[in-house]
Amino acid sequence: MVEINKANIGFSSGRLLQLFRDGQPHTKAELADQTGLARSTISLRLDPLIALGLISPATSATSTGGRPSARLLLNESAFVVAGVDFGATHAVAAIADLSGKILVSIDTKRQISDGPEVCLRWMIAELRHLLGGLGLAEDRLLAIGIGVPGPVEHSSGKPANPPIMPGWDAFDIPERVNQELKARVLVDNDVNVMALGERHATYPDVNHLIFLKAATGIGSGIISDGHLQRGSQGTAGDIGHVRVSRGDNVACHCGNYGCLEAVAGAPAIIKNVNAAGLPVRNISDLIDAAKRGKVEAIQAVRQAGRDVGEVLSTCVSLINPEIIVIGGSLASAGEHLIAGVREVVYGRSMPLASENLSIVQSKAGKEVGIIGANVMAIDYVLDANTIDQLVSQ
């Protein structure tokens, strides 16, 4: 039998708010029609939402008559959320309204290896600074979405054996942040957050999407039936340690051999390009070389695309996505990476699974992580249960 979430069953203010998430104005009469409830009940449920400022009359510009408008709208500036995207060597923090529009952001160099105390202290100070600049009190901030470059147990917000985040293993991020800020804290790995961001920014109507990040590491975020899939331990999408055929003798930092990341991650590509006689020191050298048409770089990036494609073709069989989005710094090496991916995926997949499948470059670009971190926070804030808690306070 299916599970039943009892908290969702009552016709609460939180459920009523869901009707406004289409961004359209609604009248009480219309809401009564839609829900089958009495108008008096509608008023009873709307009043606390209006008191909180979450619902307000449509402004005169959008109203049709001279009297105060009976048309009500979700007020997307009633509260704000924060999104924070920690990379290995940089961090972005932003404040957004409830539509996901970023009001202010800061992008800075930061070492995740400085550990949680240093990084989170910076984050808390920065968020306070950004809120202050917007003239907003701290209690306007309802949730903070945080992406980090490593595996996370999403339910607890604790990183789980993250290889490039010394000091963060099992660190209780929400607990530390809540010592100073009262907002709800949601944490996930960077690639899951990117999948949320790309869907929100570019493919809001696509329900089956895989976001692949190719850079130093390789990972993916999987959205099926419109929901981010985290799996039972939160490791779903961990594509970087799948074995690939070209990887027989390649040792991976995870302790196994032949992992996709060890074969097709940026360090491996750079090594191959150097071995082919073209000196490149880092990812941006590599991308420059590919863009300048250096054949050693192009060949190596395309081969990495084929390796990624080998694993993605299995993803296509298992998950049957509508769209695969390729992001991460390696994706900016022109079409070479994606050409390799397409070559293998379309060659390997069953016709029914690939006939409507698109494989595209990330459109949300560098912003994708910060957008996704905010979306994760907004999805929490506008959830019926969250709103009901807010109403009952």
Added chain:
Amino acid sequence: MVEINKANIGFSSGRLLQLFRDGQPHTKAELADQTGLARSTISLRLDPLIALGLISPATSATSTGGRPSARLLLNESAFVVAGVDFGATHAVAAIADLSGKILVSIDTKRQISDGPEVCLRWMIAELRHLLGGLGLAEDRLLAIGIGVPGPVEHSSGKPANPPIMPGWDAFDIPERVNQELKARVLVDNDVNVMALGERHATYPDVNHLIFLKAATGIGSGIISDGHLQRGSQGTAGDIGHVRVSRGDNVACHCGNYGCLEAVAGAPAIIKNVNAAGLPVRNISDLIDAAKRGKVEAIQAVRQAGRDVGEVLSTCVSLINPEIIVIGGSLASAGEHLIAGVREVVYGRSMPLASENLSIVQSKAGKEVGIIGANVMAIDYVLDANTIDQLVSQ
């Protein structure tokens, strides 16, 4: 933003019924408490459910006082569903109550290759016969769940290029059945249906489960977050055509090379055992030989398990299941198949993904398909929207 199913928002009779799906008795007072609605509204929503017979007073045996019980229960015998499991060469049809308890069933030899007209005419006649035997009118049958041995577009109920089902491609199964029976018809491939059946029968509390069927063909059904994953075209879980490392020169009937099914399906195993000098003609010969300890059979089955494990280890990285259930006729060859699967999956997977992962043999056994077909029908019948339609008729 998340999608909103507006039909689910009103506090309808259908939503109220969901509270009863825990199988426990509820009083109106308790329901009013739980939902925050007035008792008069509760009565208004319950009345049509009581009139339909879906909700009825707990019987005196379960009641505590002398007066008519105020405790109400879901009446699981108010309606029935049918489940039909078509295999390549057999078919099972059953009638079940709304708890999934099978009231009567028939298991018979049947060729799916006889085509849809012959098979569905048999099915319709058989279901009428079974209903008659139970003394039930046709309007008591609300839904029919059908599993078939090939890919299906679940939303339309049409098979999509099924390789072993001549005449069935794009055949509108629901439309044909509804020419004679008014029940709602739901169709899916046999392995998805098995995944539903195994979860219902053995692992009702597990939300992340992969069911693998290994027989002539190899396929899987994926349950994530408690929901069967079908993907954008309905081909999710189509594991049989993933390339495996041992398959370089093995041609598959799909037109590609090296597919898991071509390397580790029963025909390939049988060929290998014969080549090793042990004559076996079919799956049951093969299983007998493995059970009698014939090393040629054991080695070949175990190697097939390793091939399956190679693909499943990728599934573990991508989907992060709690449990992998191995079913299908090859699974009955003792522990040899599963031993090969475990050897590779535990060797290949990341510690966090495999530390709580169980790999087990199907416990629901041969019944798993027919249980799942009935569960698919019951999930439709007890859905809030279905109940609301029923109430409004």
